Amino acid sequence: MFRRKFLSAALIYAFLIPSLAFAQGTAPAKVYTAPKSDIDKIKDEGLNHSQVMQTLSYLTDVIGSRLTGSPNLKRANEWTRDTMAKWGMQNAKLEAWGPFGRGWALKDFSAEIVDPQTIPVAAFPKAWSPSTKGSITGEVVFLEIKKDEDFAKYKGQLKGKIVLMSAPRDLKADFTGMGSRISDEELAKLAEAPDPNAPRTGPAQPAGPNLNSPQMQERLARFLLGLKAMNFLLEEGAAVAVDNSREGSGGTIFVQGADVAQPVPANFMEIFTNPNRLTPQQKAAESKMIPQMVVATEDYNRMVRMINQGVKPKMTVNIQTQYYDEDQMAYNTVAEIPGTDPTLKSELVMLGGHIDSWHAGTGATDNGAGVAVAMEAARILIASGLKPRRTIRVGLWSGEEQGLFGSSHYVKQHLGTVTGGPNLFGLPDPSGAKPTLVKGAEYDKLSAYYNLDNGTGKIRGVYMQGNSAVRPYFEAWLAPFADMGAKTLTLSNTGGTDHLSFDSIGLPGFQFIQDEIEYDTRTHHSNQDVFDRIQGDDMKQAATIMAAFVYQTAMMDEKMPRKEFK
Numbered sequence: 001m002f003r004r005k006f007l008s009a010a011l012i013y014a015f016l017i018p019s020l021a022f023a024q025g026t027a028p029a030k031v032y033t034a035p036k037s038d039i040d041k042i043k044d045e046g047l048n049h050s051q052v053m054q055t056l057s058y059l060t061d062v063i064g065s066r067l068t069g070s071p072n073l074k075r076a077n078e079w080t081r082d083t084m085a086k087w088g089m090q091n092a093k094l095e096a097w098g099p100f101g102r103g104w105a106l107k108d109f110s111a112e113i114v115d116p117q118t119i120p121v122a123a124f125p126k127a128w129s130p131s132t133k134g135s136i137t138g139e140v141v142f143l144e145i146k147k148d149e150d151f152a153k154y155k156g157q158l159k160g161k162i163v164l165m166s167a168p169r170d171l172k173a174d175f176t177g178m179g180s181r182i183s184d185e186e187l188a189k190l191a192e193a194p195d196p197n198a199p200r201t202g203p204a205q206p207a208g209p210n211l212n213s214p215q216m217q218e219r220l221a222r223f224l225l226g227l228k229a230m231n232f233l234l235e236e237g238a239a240v241a242v243d244n245s246r247e248g249s250g251g252t253i254f255v256q257g258a259d260v261a262q263p264v265p266a267n268f269m270e271i272f273t274n275p276n277r278l279t280p281q282q283k284a285a286e287s288k289m290i291p292q293m294v295v296a297t298e299d300y301n302r303m304v305r306m307i308n309q310g311v312k313p314k315m316t317v318n319i320q321t322q323y324y325d326e327d328q329m330a331y332n333t334v335a336e337i338p339g340t341d342p343t344l345k346s347e348l349v350m351l352g353g354h355i356d357s358w359h360a361g362t363g364a365t366d367n368g369a370g371v372a373v374a375m376e377a378a379r380i381l382i383a384s385g386l387k388p389r390r391t392i393r394v395g396l397w398s399g400e401e402q403g404l405f406g407s408s409h410y411v412k413q414h415l416g417t418v419t420g421g422p423n424l425f426g427l428p429d430p431s432g433a434k435p436t437l438v439k440g441a442e443y444d445k446l447s448a449y450y451n452l453d454n455g456t457g458k459i460r461g462v463y464m465q466g467n468s469a470v471r472p473y474f475e476a477w478l479a480p481f482a483d484m485g486a487k488t489l490t491l492s493n494t495g496g497t498d499h500l501s502f503d504s505i506g507l508p509g510f511q512f513i514q515d516e517i518e519y520d521t522r523t524h525h526s527n528q529d530v531f532d533r534i535q536g537d538d539m540k541q542a543a544t545i546m547a548a549f550v551y552q553t554a555m556m557d558e559k560m561p562r563k564e565f566k
């Protein structure tokens with residue numbers, strides 16, 4: 001699941017705004033449901049002969065982390081392709097998109113406090129961080145910047161230093177536990193959620209998020225100070241930039257991509273609209289970065305407290321990384337179960353999730369789980385001997401973590417695109433162009449796309465993305481799984497992942513409602529996103545339900561009803 005460091009609220013809001021206005025589709029006269037014997041076969045295969053954990057173990061334990069552009073991700077693309085082909089799927093292949101940028105891998109790493117005493121610290125380099133010049137030892141300095149004037153006192157002080165850039169963070173005792181499932185009350189609330197496309201009542205709201213709100217202004221100010229600090233460190237010749245883990249404790253480190261020193265934008269809009277903004281995967285960013293790592297909060301806080309006590313600790317840090325520039329493209333893995341109906345086999349039902357991950361863990365809950373479940377759903381259908389009428393296509397997307405890139409390129413290449421209309425912030429096209437749908441070759445062929453990317457939690461229902469016409473289908477299809485905890489339909493949209501690439505051009509794209517488990521508290525983008533945090537029974541339940549939904553969609557006479565453009 002996609003999350004940006006500083007501006008997540010703005011971005012998540014942005015991705016929730018449809019670029020087109022939709023009216024609800026028309027409900028069907030008669031709802032297809034597969035015979036009970038078919039669903040029983042799917043349940044038997046999915047619950048009693050599951051291979052989902054074996055698939056996930058290979059993907060996470062053997063292949064490991066899957067940063068977009070990295071050799072590991074390429075290997076995962078190839079292994080998932082070959083595995084699905086081995087199961088009897090057709091047209092298993094990699095599809096290139098891009099250029100994305102360079103690959104990156106960690107080659108060697110150590111970090112410890114060496115003076116006034118030896119103290120190992122828990123730490124992890126940020127993705128695309130450059131290397132230190134060998135193993136370096138330097139004084140640890142706490143850069144405390146609350147306003148622009150604060151930079152002056154560090155001028156000329158940081159050369160060769162290891163610089164703590166973030167504030168210490170208070171840790172609270174964990175009285176409630178890290179894991180949770182969605183409560184009945186929360187499910188009831190979701191079920192009653194209004195149509196997200198309905199006109200809003202009450203006083204008129206400006207289009208897009210309120211960029212002038214105190215919270216947004218504070219966020220922007222913090223973002224800009226962080227960027228100025230990175231520029232300052234580069235100018236001053238600091239050796240390593242160190243951040244505090246933004247969440248978690250007890251050895252959990254949340255870590256994403258490296259920060260790039262670059263011109264400070266004048267305002268919010270420019271952050272997203274400036275085409276020259278560098279991302280760390282671009283080669284041109286290398287000379288604008290210093291080596292960077294995130295340290296576990298207990299260790300980070302201790303260093304700040306030592307400095308505040310008048311101590312000048314030293315660290316020895318060795319970050320050795322490798323860039324891969326030969327191939328700037330990235331790849332999605334796709335594979336099919338061919339349909340069997342002479343007419344309907346040219347139509348498609350798709351399922352999938354993103355295969356890329358961040359690099360500190362093994363991308364188990366984000367999103368090895370979704371990959372293993374989608375692959376397993378296809379395997380269940382093959383092993384059950386069922387004969388889907390439409391062609392079923394699995395899509396495993398890359399570049400999701402950098403902004404849904406793999407799935408949005410795929411949708412553009414195969415299904416269609418929208419030109420003109422509001423930008424990501426819901427503001428009108430400057431040229432006044434109205435949103436126009438340009439259909440791709442398969443736009444009229446796709447019935448629906450089902451996505452899984454909210455962690456290891458079992459399926460509790462479906463987000464209908466404001467498409468009430470699908471309710472009678474989904475109601476009937478969830479019924480055989482009510483005793484397994486999946487019975488809630490919500491008209492709500494959900495964001496942050498690849499179904500949006502389909503939904504944004506009016507195609508039925510759905511993400512399931514899933515139990516949270518430890519997603520936000522422990523695993524999502526952390527070094528603890530590993531196989532041991534996966535709940536096996538939840539995975540089997542999810543794969544079984546996904547297989548049943550895909551099968552039902554492949555069997556009905558008509559395509560899934562779509563939202564209509566207003």
Ligand SMILES: [Zn+2]
Nearest residue numbers: 001002366401
């Ligand atoms: Zn993610």
